[in-house]
Amino acid sequence: MSSGVRLLVLGKQGAGKGTQAVRIARHNGVPHISTGDMFRAAASARTPFGLKAKEFMKRGELVPDDIVIGVVAERLAKDDAVNDGFVLDGFPRTRVQAEELQRLLGPGGLDAAVDIDVPTEIVLHRISGRRVCRTCGATYHVDKPPKVDWLCDRDGGSVVQRDDDKPEAIERRLELYEQETGPLLEFYEALGLLVTVDGVGDLEDVFGRVLDGVETVRQLRRSAPQAQR
Numbered sequence: 044m045s046s047g048v049r050l051l052v053l054g055k056q057g058a059g060k061g062t063q064a065v066r067i068a069r070h071n072g073v074p075h076i077s078t079g080d081m082f083r084a085a086a087s088a089r090t091p092f093g094l095k096a097k098e099f100m101k102r103g104e105l106v107p108d109d110i111v112i113g114v115v116a117e118r119l120a121k122d123d124a125v126n127d128g129f130v131l132d133g134f135p136r137t138r139v140q141a142e143e144l145q146r147l148l149g150p151g152g153l154d155a156a157v158d159i160d161v162p163t164e165i166v167l168h169r170i171s172g173r174r175v176c177r178t179c180g181a182t183y184h185v186d187k188p189p190k191v192d193w194l195c196d197r198d199g200g201s202v203v204q205r206d207d208d209k210p211e212a213i214e215r216r217l218e219l220y221e222q223e224t225g226p227l228l229e230f231y232e233a234l235g236l237l238v239t240v241d242g243v244g245d246l247e248d249v250f251g252r253v254l255d256g257v258e259t260v261r262q263l264r265r266s267a268p269q270a271q272r
């Protein structure tokens with residue numbers, strides 16, 4: 044059993060990053076730490092950084108780097124993460140955050156940064172084809188519509204495209220992602236931590252590739268003298 048992994052997962056919206064992150068965490072028996080959950084938990088537990096972050100979120104503003112890092116540091120200091128490890132999902136988003144994370148964990152503190160790589164046109168198809176029931180939020184895809192004329196199979200609600208899922212909106216988000224993540228990928232590549240996984244195909248296949256990729260990087264690092272463990 045490969046327990047005790049310390050990983051982070053990167054990937055565009057629609058690449059299946061969250062799904063894979065949850066699976067890797069479960070497989071290794073470590074907590075899945077997603078940014079959204081972490082912020083909600085920190086705010087409701089009224090931790091020092093959680094309270095600061097809440098102020099920004101209430102005003103609808105972006106939470107500054109130092110506070111984001113503070114929330115992450117508080118979470119990573121908990122027993123489960125310290126003893127077992129973690130799978131980070133949604134953090135870091137910027138190079139500055141990545142550098143802070145390295146400082147926080149120390150050398151040898153991260154096993155791998157897994158990039159679930161899916162070509163933009165496939166992600167565009169996945170997201171722009173998505174349709175959502177106005178009543179219950181059930182999701183469909185133009186490739187797999189409801190049985191009757193865009194009415195929800197469960198409750199007959201109308202099934203529509205959200206504004207966020209329209210191609211212009213997706214392209215804007217993907218562009219921003221590319222700008223932010225390019226430097227991150229270079230950063231982890233230089234540290235020998237980057238695992239690029241082909242994210243096209245079914246969930247099981249992609250998951251198998253993730254496990255193989257992580258194992259390869261861990262072995263390489265174990266045999267490399269600069270990996271201080």
Ligand SMILES: [Zn+2]
Pocket residue numbers: 176177178179180181195196197198199200
């Ligand atoms: Zn519905």
